[in-house]
Amino acid sequence: MKYCDNILETIGNTPMVKLHRVTASLPCTVLAKVEFFNPGNSIKDRMAVKMVDVAEEKGLLKPGGTLIEGTSGNTGMGLALAAIIRGYKCIFTTTDKQSKEKVDILKAVGAEVIVCPTNVEPEDPRSYYSVSKRLATEVPNSFYVNQYDNLANRDAHYEQTGPEIWEQTDGKITHLVVATGTGGTVTGTGKYLKEKNPDIKVWAIDSYGSLLKKYFETGQLDMSEVYPYITEGIGEDFVPENYDMKVIDKFEKVTDKDAAVMARRITKEEGIFVGYSAGSAIAGLLQLKEGLKPTDVVVVIFHDHGSRYVGKIYNDQWMLERGFLDVKTVKDVVNGRRNQPLVTISADEKVSEAIARMKKYDIEHIPVEQGGELIGSISENGLFNRLIDDANLKDALISQVIQPSFPLVSQDTPIEKLSVYINRENGAVLTKDDSGNHHIVTKYDIIQALGR
Template identity: 60%
Template sequence: MEYAKNILETIGNTPLVQLNTLVKDIDALVLAKYETFNPGNSVKDRMALKMIEDAEADGRLQPGGTIIEGTSGNTGMGLALVAIIKGYKLICVMADKQSKEKMDILRAVGAKVMVCPTNVEPDDPRSYYSVSKRLAEETPNSWYVNQYDNPSNAKAHYESTGPEIWKQTDGKITHFIVGVGTGGTISGAGKYLKEKNPNIKIWGIDTYGSVFKKYHETGIFDENEIYSYITEGIGEDILPKNVDFSVIDGFTKVTDKDAAVYTQKLAKEEGMFLGNSAGAAIKGLLQLNEHFTKDDVVVVLFHDHGSRYVGKMFNDDWMRERGFLDEEVYTADDLVKNHIEKPLVTVKTEELVSHAIERMRKFKISQIPVVDSDGFVGSVDESALFTAFLDDKNTGSTPIKDVMKDSFPIVNAKTSLDEISKLIKNGSSAVLVELENGKHHIITKYDVISHIK
């Protein structure tokens, strides 16, 4: 009979799967190292087991102890599986940008989860780095994993991931591409592959808001590059000891939007239901197209499973809120649909400037159509009122008709985006659209800008 004695024996030996549709314009053979086949559904199972075994071997982790780690979720899952089998308690400290699914999954396998703010400095006492260290100091019989600086992280991939890829490609691999977070995967697997063939190119996928790419190219740790980003599992605002820059040939950066969009594309066009970093990895690979030839064998590693992102990258409402969903916008009624339920704010010709100012303040708007008994007869906006104020500090008691400008152009609901853009470009601060029910609504510069792809 063939069977594993426990779940830990199923870690590793994940398959290589050929990519087809998304890489149709790439001449090389592109293969995905599909790490979701690990029992915890991510590449992190490998190093979680290795780090715990090494800590047991040298006495850092004692029987019945508590494992403490800051994690984006996947390392936590790997640690949880090992902790269950070996009888340890686990506390996972996570940043609040991580998906709810990741937190729920960790709790489901018995881990205690603590959530910390994302947008703080690494040395801030609230950061998940700082909280993890503090908990390790305060908790009796505990061990702080520290996957970022723990050498067993990279060693796990040197001993397993790298050799698997070399064997599966029969030594024909020419490029290895992987997202970089703690650095263990790229450094460990990359080192092994370089030892087998120094000509193999190792490429890291970075994200905007992270320091890796510039540091690799210049040696400068640029704090100006650090800002909050959405992409999960890759990029850092620190330099983990596990990132061996000497192994890496180069980095390419991928935007939050591209990472999210290509996460969906992998599912819909390749049948690969994967996590956010996989979207970044495949988009990064496409950005590196010029480096590949028809004789190359390119291996891209996909870290984790799409089930951890159902409420985010696989939720169209979430994608739409962040401007990540490429929806075609052709007409005026498309532009106003997000605020169609709000009333059109107007001001009458005989009302005072102070009334218009109060309305702008109340509704947080910058322009207002002016009406009289015959309909729309003019308009006022912030610039007109500012000019009037400069001319007369008592302008608040001036009738609107004395400061108003020409009326906003009126278009029908099916007017194209291009036509509306031209009207605004030619000097109008807004456009009025006559809807099919006979009512009017307003299209501002912001409405047009928010639909630019």
Template identity: 65%
Template sequence: MDVKNNILETIGNTPLVRLNKITRELPCAVYAKVEYFNPGNSTKDRMALKMVEVAEAEGKLKPGGTIIECTSGNTGLGLAMAAVIKGYKCIFSTTDKQSQSKMDILKALGAEVIVCPTNVEPEDPRSYYSVAARLAREIPNSFLMNQYDNLANRQAHVETTGPELWRQTDGKITHFVTTAGTGGTITGTAMYLKQMNPDIQIWAIDVFGSLLTKYHRTGEMDMNEVHPYISEGFGEDFIPKNYDMSVIDHFEQVTDRDGAIMARKLAREEALFCGYSSGSVLAGLMQQKDKLKKDDVVVVLLCDHGSRYVAKIYNDQWMAERGFFEVKTFRDVVSARGRKKLITIEPTQSVSEAVELMKKYDIEHIPVVKDGELVGSISESGLFQQVFQNPELKTARIDSVMDAPLPIVAQETAIEKLSTLISKEQGAVLAKDESGHYQIVTKYDVLQALA
């Protein structure tokens, strides 16, 4: 029978899947190493099992012992699975920015989870690094896995991920792109691939708020680079020992927003329901598209499954609260339509002059301006109604028939907000552009933008 002895034997040999829509503007083929096919739905299963096996072989993890680790969730899940099968206890420290679903999964596998503050220095006794180290000192027969400095982390990828990619691409891979966190995945995979072909490009995707990118470029560990960020599972505020920067060719930083949006695109356009870091990998690759050529074979590693982020990046309210949605603004509408000189009229001019302006420029709304100030507005529909009722108004002054001035908004006002400001009485809004000139957006412009 074709069976496995336990769930740990299913780790690895994940599929390589071609991306077809998101990357269609790129000149080359892009393939995704879909790591959520691992039993713990993450690439971290590989290194978690390897760290346990090495610790056992070295006598550091003994029967009935306790595994301790600081984790953003995925490594903990891999370790918890190994612990269930091998008979260990688990205690994990994590940060308060991790999704609740990750913590619930760890608890479901029998682990104890201690939540620590995110925005403290690594040396702070409250940090999840320090808490894990303290527990390892205090609890008898325990072992701190320390995924950051434990070289079994990267060795797992030297032995599995690298060879799998080489085999799956028939040795044609030219670029490997993944996020940079503990350093194990990118360094271990790179070490194997560079051994097979030193010309293979290794691109690390980092997040703004992490110091890894500047360290790679300058060798300087600049704590001024470090600030809070929302992205999960990658970026660091120190340099883990798993890194060998010499095998990484380029670091690229991605914003929290771009990573979240791209993850949602992966689900909608490629049916790949992935986590936050997977979106960041694709966003970082697209930022480097000008460096790719027709014959390149690019592999991106999609680290984990989207089920752990349902309450975050896949939650519309969460995205909206952080301004992460791809919303069109007044500026976008004007840019798409093209900037035009705003046609205005003075309050002393006649209604017939206004009608001629509307005919000449094929417009429906004209702001009324006096001494450079907006004092009113007129519309085609409003004039038609008044002139129809009283034809003599054609010779009347504009200030006798004008409506209130059109609403003035900021250029960054979302199109959804514009639609609430535009009404039957006021069918347009205004905003000043960078040069200080007013631009107008009408009901028709909004409808075109939403189409």
């Protein structure tokens, strides 16, 4: 029989997948090392177990002990899996910018999670770094893992990730691209690969709001580079000890928006449901494409799974609120018509007057109002069918032929979503602007907007 003795034995040997569509503009071969195939759905499983192993070997972690760590989520998941198998407890601190999914997952695997503010200095007693360090001094029989300065982090990638990539590419890798935070993956993997072939280039992807790129280029800790950013799991406001900058050839910064949009593209165009940092890595690679040639073989680390970001980058509303989605909305359609006033008709008017109004304004759909309230609708198609059966209907009141009201949608609704409301039976929707005025959007409006 072939089976694993426990879930930790499934860590590693993750697949390499060639990318096609999102990297179509690049002249080279691009391979993704898809790390969400690890049991905790991220590359952090590798170093989490390694750090526990080393702590046990050194006698720093004793039976029944408690693992304490500051984590953006993925390292905590790896540590929690190790804790379940080895019989430890877990207390994790994280920041309030991390996705709710990550916090819920950590709780699901038995960890106690303390959420700390993001926008404070690392030394601030409220920061998730400081809180985890304090807890390690207060909780009996505990071990502060400290993934940032614990060199077992980078050792895990030197021993596992680097050799796997070298073997999977048959030694043909020319570039390694890593969206980097603690420095363990980029340093450990890069060190191994450069020992095999010193000509391999290691490119680290940073986030705007992080000081790593500036430190790499100047050796200066410039705190003016530091400001809040949304991208999770990469970038830092200090330099962890896991970094060996001599291993890295280049740093490149990527915006929150570009990373989020690219993550969604990878998922939709390559069928690989990736997290935020994968978007950063590919966006950064595209920014550096001038340095690539057809014979290059680029390996990009895809750190984690998209399920941890369903409430964020994979949520249209969240993306729209931050201006990350370059999509046309109902508001764009209305503004494109220069806010023409809504044409309505009273329920007490005659059908003939509705027909005349349709001809005058060259429209097919009219909301019906009564006492200042919109109570229904009429359409050219609906009237046509009724008039064919009864030509005298043109003298009837609108109230006798009234149809259901057009659906009311918010102004930030993407045009693509309107297909749910606009169909053969219903040819329009209504929206209300910030001043309380109603506007109508029809099939024709959508076709015009998408054609611009």
